[in-house]
Amino acid sequence: MGISGGSGVNDYLMDVLADRTEGYSGADIELVCREAKMECMRRVLENADVENLIEGGERGEVEVTDDDLVQALEGVKKTVRNVDEYLKWEKKFGTKG
Numbered sequence: 779m780g781i782s783g784g785s786g787v788n789d790y791l792m793d794v795l796a797d798r799t800e801g802y803s804g805a806d807i808e809l810v811c812r813e814a815k816m817e818c819m820r821r822v823l824e825n826a827d828v829e830n831l832i833e834g835g836e837r838g839e840v841e842v843t844d845d846d847l848v849q850a851l852e853g854v855k856k857t858v859r860n861v862d863e864y865l866k867w868e869k870k871f872g873t874k875g
Contacts, residue, residue, distance in 0.1 A: 791847055802856040813850035818842045 799807050822840055858864070 788841075791842065791844060794844065794847060798851055799856070801858055801861065803858050806854060806856050806858070810847075810850050810854045813854055814842050814847045817846035817849045821846065 795807070795810065799810060802810070818840060821843075
């Protein structure tokens with residue numbers, strides 16, 4: 779189960795993620811993706827036959843849904859507050875390259 783195209787999330791969900799994470803850092807987006815996968819697992823485990831899971835059954839494909847992603851986005855807020863201030867600081871004090 780993944781969060782990138784072809785491994786758990788369709789192109790539509792990738793577009794939703796891109797549209798709703800403006801101003802998020804890479805680490806913020808990584809956390810959203812991790813939380814979306816956790817929401818998916820919570821949903822699957824909530825509806826699973828635990829005894830069958832313990833015995834190795836129910837190993838079908840699991841996909842992150844729109845609801846999983848929305849739940850993750852509600853819980854993870856962007857940590858980058860003022861990009862302009864950061865860019866000014868970077869210009870004044872950042873590394874030369």
